[in-house]
Amino acid sequence: MRISTVTMFEQSVSSLNRQQADFMKVGQQIASGRRVVNPSDDPQAASRAVRVAQSQALTQQFTDARVTARNALSQEESVLNSVGDAIASARTLVLQAVNGTLSDADRDSVASELRGIYETVLGQANATDGNGRYLFGGYRDSSPPFVRDPAGDVQYVGDTNTREQRIDASRLMPVGDNGDAIFRSVHSSAGYLAEADAGNTGSLTFAGPDTVNAADPDYGSRLDITFAVAGDVTTYSINGGPAQPYTPAQPIQHAGLSFTFEGQPADGDSVVMDRAENLNTDLFATFEKVLSVLENPATSASDKAALNNTLNSALREMDNSLDNVLTVRASVGARLNELEVVDSVASNRQLNYAEAMSDLVELDYVSAISEYTLRQVGLQAAQKAFVDIKGMTLFDRL
Template sequence: MRISTAYSFDSSIDNLQKRQTEMSQSQMQLTSGKKVNVASDDPIAAARAERALASISREDANQRSLDASRNVMQLSESAIGDAVSLLQTARESMIAAGNGSYSDKERQALALKLKDIRAQMLTIANRSDGSNGFVFGGQGSATPPFLDTTTGVQFVGQGGQVQAAAGETLNLTVDGDQTWLKAKTGNGVYKTNPVSTNTGAGWITAGSVTSPSALPYPADPSITPPQYAVNFTVNAGMTTYSVTKDGGGTTLTDVPYVSGKAIVIDGMSFAVSGQPADTDSFTIDQATNDLSVFDALDSAINSLTTSNLGSGQVMQAVNQGLSNLDSILSNVSAARSAVGESLNRMDSIEGRITASKLAAETERSNAEDLDMVSAISKFQNQQTGYEAALKSYAMVQKLSLFQYING
């Protein structure tokens, strides 16, 4: 079999080109640090890497949502902490207002302090989240969600919470309506109030629960909650009281009145102190969850700025103000706990995001990253082979007729 000179030339050139292409590809891999630079290098590995990159992008988006949510929750936790401090100060002022030696001027000075606290509370409720939104904006609001009107502070936003578009539940706002305007009235189960026509010096406490199983509250939603009334009678210098239910049957009749002694009925215990006048009355109703922090402060301010109040009226205002502030503090503290729980949960979420992203990074690396030690060794072998091919081609060039004649 004869091998022509032309075939030898073509074969040598093809070998050189092939080795040069292999070296060029190896050089590109060494430069980029990847064994898959285009899909044609390894279609299966390229697909694996693409899926991993998509997963990494999703986790990056989840991380951004988490960071945004954490920022809002930290702002809200700080805001609620400021509010708790202010409410504690307001509570101290209400306790001071109960001092029997205080004059109207001194109580009015405390009212001015409460007005300043109210203004600060409104600023806190309208706190910005730093990105053209509001921390307590509910489901979003382009304007401050709380508006101070002639009838009190109104929530003009939308109740609820905005959530980030992520695989986890991440809140971007706090429900301001629930936080600031939805505390329980009274002691959280029932509320006690004096009748506005009372003329005596008696006042009623917020009360407590003695037997939860005997309570008429909370009543079934299908029925109207029962209402109790404590009615006082003064006859020949002797004060007695009777307790009626729903204006009908009398559950207690002509009980001798002792100031501060507990009245226990249907699992409830409360006390009337001071000296009620004849026909004075106090009511007991089911508590509702519509107590606003601003209405509570407005009520306390109004009481402290009213002149010539009797001792009983002062004590009633103080007791009711303290009861309202305690309920509001409980509601605000619950909101703060919920925010704290969200922040704790975010630590776990961040751990899951980090783990998922690491797994995707590992998968991408396995699919496309280059083993540098192996690649360098391979390149050196290719370089040696290319040099050998060049020498072989140089030898083939000497096989031409002209070289033979000249030789």
């Protein structure tokens, strides 16, 4: 069979092109560091690599979200730390003011220092994250959550919801706490408080209440204690019950509580005892009522009794507020710890994804360089063969 010169040239050129293509493909793989440069190189591996890359991108997105969440929680934790210290300092001042030997001028000096702490706490409650977003406004974070009304009282105008952020596919984490839950609430474990009626005119003071029997069937109920004075006889009744003789400094036990009254009440004076969450839970209102009694002279017996009762109630309210702030701060710390755990899990997941991606599309340089050398030799051989075949002609035999 005779082979024409055209056929011989076509086959040689085709072989050269094929060898050149294989050589260039290996060179491209080495240059890119990938075994699968185009999906056609390994369709199955390329398809799986797309899914792995999507998982990597999603994991990275959650990682970025955790960075944002960590920054927000760290800022909140720092502010709550300052608030806790401020409440502790305020409590120390109130405890100092309870001292009956202080003069009106001394109490006014304490009030001045306490007002500075009050303004500090209010400023911390309106703290921002550095980007103009208020930490404790909930989702309404573009304006201060705590504002003073025309009467000078601090009101919460923020949102009562808690901002949340998805930090992982299966975890939606709160990344902030609203100011209502921090500065206007108490922990569920807060016990009883006592408050004297603002209209009392006697010198009645109280101590307690203290829990002595939480299993009492009436424990947890509200106690309205009203005093009646007829001549030289003073009696009290609880929740409209029968009148009982009043004896100063005599402990009274009722509904699992123990409390003591001293001084002489006026007819109609009253005291309320109830669970802390049912009375004043507003930290700023506590500051206001303490400042009100400290900044006004206490001259009469009823003024001194009101001063003593207000400060004693405020001490317990501040204790409850401090416990609540510390509880929220502990929750923030727990969430920061959780972020560390989720970060560790995500880091391991990313390593697994990287290993899977390497197995699917990454290049084995040893094998690739060996094949590159082989393809180079093959291409050179094909070129040499083509040159030799091209030179074979019958004219050389004539």
